[in-house]
Amino acid sequence: MEAFKYNHTLQGRNIRLLKVIPGAESTVLRIELMERSLDDAQFEALSYVWGDQKEKMLAICNSKQLEIGANLYAALLQKRRRRCTVPIWADQICIDQNNTDEKTRQVRLMRTIYATADRVVIWLGEQQSEDEDAYSLAKHLYRKFDGRSYDINAGKYDFHDFDCRSVGVPEPLFNWRWTAFFNIISNPWFGRVWVVQELLVAKKSVMWRGRLDLDTDVILWLAMQVGRHRNLYCNFNNTMGSPEFSALTARDIASGYYAFKDHGPRPIYGVLSRYLGMEATDSRDRFFALAGVSLGLDPAFVDYKKTFREVACLVGKMTLLGFPTYRVTGNGTELLILNDNPSNHRFLIDWLAFHANPKNIELGLPSWVPDLLSPHKPGLLMTGFYNSLYLQTERPLPNPRVRFSDQPVDITGVGPTQWQIRVPNVSRTYPFPLTP
Structure with a gap:
């Protein structure tokens, strides 16, 4: 079968959207790529991590072979399992990555793309056995502390222990529900700089953990607490084996989310200093990803x-x-x-x-x-x-x-x-x- 090739460079405010073709679980992923005007398109946008591009999967795009990253492939398979027919925008496929002019123009449009999308789907990988229990813990605490009215500036420099006992949840030390939540916020999505803009400008978002739908506000609120409370922070590091960026990475994503809702955009150096250590495949994207x-x-x-x-x-x-x-x-x-x-x-x-x-x-x-x-x-x-x-x-x-x-x-x-x-x-x- 012939390899897929982009036949022309996108101009103006035109974008490509992909539609996942329904199919059995065991069949190869098939997608249809189409061009639409950003001004009148109805679509969703995918926020995900490219991952190791040495791990490629073969998909069929417009009846031709197309290799895509394994993590994107998994996200699109999940979309097929859910029988979602709404077109979706995913940069790895919808932008010709080898066309510098098109890439520049499309990246300049990315803020508008994610702000225009009916919904931003955040892909956090496949569901694990204890994820539902971790999410139940997060929802319970979110309700108890009235997370909807959370003030990011309250207790900003307090690094005291989180009072688990008073709200009827177990202490974090070696607790399997806390460990499951730590695993969720250790997903590589929380360490990539591109996801910042994709999250902040979305008018509506949802996190997909396999078949499980997670409320973005609930997950980010508890990630914020993990980064701000001594016992949660230390147990995160101990449980996860002291990862390089610790719980601070997920906390930074969460704090930026709350700060943007309260105060809007800041100068680029202020935005950059909030997301120190975030990763990007192209070093220039450390700056470009936050421009919007x-x-x-x-x-x-x-x-x-x-x-x-x-x-x-x-x-x-x-x-x-x-x-x-x-x-x-x-x-x-x-x-x-x-x-x-x-x-x-x-x-x-x-x-x-x-x-x-x-x-x-x-x-x-x-x-x-x-x-x-x-x-x-x-x-x-x-x-x-x-x-x-x-x-x-x-x-x-x-x-x-x-x-x-x-x-x-x-x-x-x-x-x-x-x-x-x-x-x-x-x-x-x-x-x-x-x-x-």
Whole structure:
């Protein structure tokens, strides 16, 4: 059978959608790929992890052979088992991944795709034997604590024990229901950066764990509690064998979900610092995946013709300036714009030091680019916590400040000034645009 090939590049706001063809459990997965306008399509969107792409499964797409990742294959098989006929959008198939121009345009549309979808289906893998009991535990606690009215800022820096006894649930130590829940929030979905945007902009979402439907709010609420309470957090680490990113990864997904609902998007450096350590197959996607839930970014920010170094340096400039708007003029000039008093654009020097990049040589980045990617070690986390809470109130700290230079620049539509950044105790002044 002939191999499937994309016959043309998607233009404008057109997208591809796939429909799973009904079939017996033992038969190969068959799908139909169709092109539709995003403005009038009815569809769902899939939020999932690509997984190891060495594990490929053979599907039949438009009567031709198509290899797809094993995890996506499993999610689509589950859709077939459920007899769901609604078309669905899944990036691995619906975007020609080998077409740089199409990939750039479609990734720029991804926020709109997930926001437009009737429902976002979050795939958490196949159901395990004790998942229903874990979900019953989560629902019980969610009701007891009135999770619908949860205030993310309440007890933000309290790391006390979760009072299991008062609400009639077992202590977490070696308890099989808690262990089953820990397994659910250890799914790789909680560690991938792309899922952040897919979750935050969805008007409706559901988590699929095999045939089991999980309420997104219930799972994220309890994930938040695991990351905020000492006994739950420690037992998660002990039970799961002290995984590299611990319960903090699922907690970060949950806290970002609540913060976005309360306050909306933030500058990209603030969004990045919330999701340290999240993974992406393409290193540029660590930035591009969060563009749609960040403030002030022109769609042209997403550009797969740029190198990782170029993108990281651009975000580094934004971080040093503070609250800039990024846009591209008609002639391709990239601009970082400060919309109010430039003297207000500053960061505490200890915040910048906290995000100093220990891997800049390994990553091929200049030393001035703050590290908004790597997970911090527990000791460093506590140092940042201590500095943020206490040092700011005990002693004055030097602040980086933005200033004007006297060198004029002639750019249509922009004032005749060039921004510069001066960091205290650093003799060099960096003109903008900085050369990566």
